[in-house]
Amino acid sequence: MRLDDISTPGRVADPDEGITGPELALAARNHGMPLEAMRYDLTPPGLHYLLIHYDIPYLDGRTWRLAVGGSVRRPRTLTLTALQRLPQRTVRVTMECAGNGRARLSPRPISQPWLVEAVGTAEWTGVPLRYVLAPSQVDPAAAEVVFTGADHGVERGVEQDYQRSLPLAEACDDDVLLAYAMNGLPLAPQHGYPLRLIAPGWYGMAHVKWLTSIDVVTEPFTGFQQAEAYRLRQEAGEPGAPVTRIVPRALVVPPGFPDFMSRARIVRPGPVPLAGRAWSGRSPVTAVEVSVDGGQSWMAAELDPPDGHRWAWRRWRLEWTAEPGSYVLTARATDAEGSQPTGQVWNRGGFANNAVQEIPVSCLAGP
Numbered sequence: 001m002r003l004d005d006i007s008t009p010g011r012v013a014d015p016d017e018g019i020t021g022p023e024l025a026l027a028a029r030n031h032g033m034p035l036e037a038m039r040y041d042l043t044p045p046g047l048h049y050l051l052i053h054y055d056i057p058y059l060d061g062r063t064w065r066l067a068v069g070g071s072v073r074r075p076r077t078l079t080l081t082a083l084q085r086l087p088q089r090t091v092r093v094t095m096e097c098a099g100n101g102r103a104r105l106s107p108r109p110i111s112q113p114w115l116v117e118a119v120g121t122a123e124w125t126g127v128p129l130r131y132v133l134a135p136s137q138v139d140p141a142a143a144e145v146v147f148t149g150a151d152h153g154v155e156r157g158v159e160q161d162y163q164r165s166l167p168l169a170e171a172c173d174d175d176v177l178l179a180y181a182m183n184g185l186p187l188a189p190q191h192g193y194p195l196r197l198i199a200p201g202w203y204g205m206a207h208v209k210w211l212t213s214i215d216v217v218t219e220p221f222t223g224f225q226q227a228e229a230y231r232l233r234q235e236a237g238e239p240g241a242p243v244t245r246i247v248p249r250a251l252v253v254p255p256g257f258p259d260f261m262s263r264a265r266i267v268r269p270g271p272v273p274l275a276g277r278a279w280s281g282r283s284p285v286t287a288v289e290v291s292v293d294g295g296q297s298w299m300a301a302e303l304d305p306p307d308g309h310r311w312a313w314r315r316w317r318l319e320w321t322a323e324p325g326s327y328v329l330t331a332r333a334t335d336a337e338g339s340q341p342t343g344q345v346w347n348r349g350g351f352a353n354n355a356v357q358e359i360p361v362s363c364l365a366g367p
Contacts, residue, residue: 012348013108023113032117038253038277038313041121042092042183048120049204050190051097051112053162054153057210061194066178068132070146070215071139078132080194084180086127091175091200092312094121094279098203098230098243102350109350116251116357121277121312124198126179130172133216138168141218145171147197150210158224164208165221166199175200175311178211200311201245201281203352205230233348240347246281247354248340250288250316250333253277254359264360265329272322277313278303278333287334288316294328295342295356301331324365330356 013020019027030051037047061080069075097118102109104116133145149162170176177198180187187193192209199206205225221227231240253275256267278285284306289298301316316331332340344355 011110013110015107017108019103019113020110023110026112030112032114033120035117035251035254037120038251039275041312041315043120043122045122045182045185045188045191048122048191049095049097049118051099051118051204052151052190053155054151056189057150057152058189059150059194059210064194064212066195066211067213068136068215069213071142071218072133072216073137073139074135076136080180083127083132083178083195086131088125089128089174089177090123090125091177091198092121092123092309093198093200094119094246094277094311094313095204095207096246096249096279096281098205098351099349100249101344101353101355104355105344105346105350105353109348111350116249118204119249119251122182123184124177124179125181125184126177126195126198128174129176129178129197129214130174132178132214133172136216138216139218142168142216143219144168144217144221146215146217146221146223147208147211148213148215149192149208150212155224155229158228160224161212162208162225163221163223164206164225165217165223166202166206168216170199173200203230203243203246203281205243229349230351231349232351234346236348243349243351246279247352248278248280248282248285248333248335248338249354250278250285250331250340251276251357252290252329252331252359255329255361262360264362267322267361267363269322269324269363269365272320274301274318274320274329276316276331278316278331279313280333280335281311283336284310285314285333285335288331289334289339290316290318290320290329290331292320292327292329292361294358295330298332322361322363324363327361327363329359329361332356
């Protein structure tokens with residue numbers, strides 16, 4: 001079913017166009033993680049970034065059911081209690097919105113206006129998806145698994161339930177979960193209660209919330225969120241490459257103290273401890289470098305050793321001796337496939353823009 005467009009997501013802003021009313025409305029519903037929260041290894045649920053495409057559905061865990069079907073020999077319907085009785089697994093995952101960095105692009109794609117705060121790290125507990133699929137006896141010709149959420153709305157004129165798919169081989173990885181708990185507590189409504197998908201390493205659009213059904217298919221899924229919305233396009237109308245795994249990013253915990261409006265930072269002369277987090281959904285981060293002059297020169301930071309949490313961010317540290325003056329702090333992460341760019345990575349949707357963060361810092365002349 002197609003409806004008349006009320007707004008035009010996917011549009012690129014005019015050169016002098018400011019943030020629009022619909023973008024402000026989205027920003028009021030959704031929120032990023034305050035960057036100082038990177039001090040926590042696990043982001044408290046209320047500080048974890050949040051993006052909700054439509055409405056938060058009201059679901060009663062006592063009557064809710066998950067349908068498992070499609071190209072399987074034994075379609076089934078499972079209750080939350082039945083899922084919680086299956087072998088469980090807990091995985092620490094850094095989740096990042098595919099649009100993180102969108103509002104920093106020029107020209108700016110019109111959509112949720114993220115800067116760099118659309119990220120968070122949590123421990124998700126649930127049942128590995130493969131334990132649910134195996135008893136249903138998947139068709140040997142199966143190609144993908146389609147996940148449908150209870151959130152329902154209109155996007156670019158298309159009425160839809162939110163749906164995404166994963167390739168079958170990736171969906172059956174031990175760390176891909178049907179999660180019912182976050183940081184040891186039942187999912188909050190905004191985070192997908194009673195059940196959501198966790199697809200470690202993938203951008204947030206793949207982690208379907210409020211699951212109602214899982215369907216195995218033998219052909220590539222061509223639903224709106226898969227084939228239309230999350231694509232890397234330079235021009236309107238082209239098919240574009242799909243948005244998939246998280247590209248490397250490092251962020252700095254803002255040092256010193258902030259100016260209220262600009263968020264510019266203020267520090268005192270002398271040793272200033274710098275710290276932050278780095279992550280990648282492609283391969284482990286191998287290095288982090290820090291610049292205090294806007295990327296003109298770089299210093300190697302100390303990166304915490306791997307701690308067994310493959311899909312979670314890692315802490316980095318560096319001590320900087322500040323002298324009176326103005327600076328621009330930034331950091332960049334490197335994985336096996338390359339480093340963060342210093343310039344923007346532009347596309348019409350504003351996806352996967354991992355250009356380095358920039359933090360203006362003033363070092364005061366006196367104590």
